[in-house]
Amino acid sequence: MDYRKESLRLHGKWKGKIEVTPTVEVRSNEDLALAYTPGVAEPCLEIQKDIDNSYLYTRRHNMCLVVTDGSAVLGLGDIGPEAGMPVMEGKCVLFKAFGDVDAFPLCIRTHNVDRIVETIALISGSFGGINLEDIAAPRCFEIEEKLQEQVDIPVFHDDQHGTAIITLAGLLNALKVVGKKKEAVKVVLSGAGAAALSIADLLLAEGFADLVLCDSKGALYDGRKDLNFYKQAMAERTNEHHLKGNLFEVLEGADVFIGVSAPGVLTQEGVRRMNPGAIVFACANPVPEIDPREARAGGAAVVATGRSDYPNQINNVLAFPGVFRGAFDVRASRINREMKLAAAYALAGLISPEELSAERIIPEAFDSRVGKAVAKAVALAARASGVARK
Secondary structure (H helix, E strand, O other): OOHHHHHHHHHHHHOOOOOOOOOOOOOOHHHHHHHOOOOOHHHHHHHHHOHHHHHHHOHHHHEEEEEEOOOOOOOOOOOOHHHHHHHHHHHHHHHHHHHOOEEEEEEOOOOOHHHHHHHHHHHHHHOOEEEEOOOOOOHHHHHHHHHHHHOOOOEEEHHHHHHHHHHHHHHHHHHHHHOOOHHHOEEEEEOOOHHHHHHHHHHHHHOOOEEEEEEOOEEOOOOOOOOOHHHHHHHOOOOOOOOOOOHHHHOOOOOEEEEOOOOOOOOHHHHHOOOOOEEEEEOOOOOOOOOHHHHHHOOEEEEEEOOOOOOOEOOHHHOHHHHHHHHHHOOOOOOOHHHHHHHHHHHHHOOOOOOOEOOEOOOOOOOOOHHHHHHHHHHHHHHHHOOOOO
């Protein structure tokens, strides 16, 4: 099938992938009086007394805002907010299909951080959570941080944290396959944008000690003069041996390669520089950093990609629906590190020792256990870490 051609045809037929569907019927004067005036005044007055009643009397308890400025859309780059709408609608479909979470898309016509934050904050009372999507780095970091300071509902940038959760889950199981320990492996990340920085942060929190990040100019290290604030902060926490040089050079003696960067940056020769039992996560989409066949030919023992036509797909749909489901179930005020780690362990734990293999380190997208397992783990972690409100 020509997916591009068929998708365009279907989008023209669908004319949008979501719609507003009432949950109540209005077929009589009595129905009208209860759903609208005069009866609707009563829940309004209850919410006036206590804003938290909005979770009880409206759909806010299960409504997520999916928001973008259209600046980093699915590998297409800065194509604008309107052009990003099909992706945001698709995200809303996935929220409902995999987590039974209602979601609404919002595409904002500005790249100004403060205006984006103000816009979302002003309408946040209509939602139970906010999913930031396809916003370019480093702007996405600022928006998430400033927004979470202003609102009392979860703010989650899926390109960062969803990717990090799935990557950690897959890596925990990949290490079991090759018989290595997280404390003893050298991890090299290709990329230093939103996904890579969040992956590195979560790996550090989980106890991975030896991490080196590489951007297009080479290894990040403390003292490199061209680093932005976020790269500098990560450089101070990683690359303990102060390695310099390009990706190929840094890969010498590495155990794990994680690519969230660009097609073709890793070669067979690069994989051969890694230690025996190498793990390669080549997650650039739609074309990975290295073709899985090439990675295996170079000696990789476990290979994962972001694609559905190869084993071990690092697919964010495994995380964000369940993460929000769990957060909503306990009315969490935020999604913290404890909740993200819990989600990763829940995913990894769905692969039994009998199932675990080089081509089976992560559940598949349509595994019906995923959403419930992640939601339960996230809800428990929210309660344990003190951010649950019910």
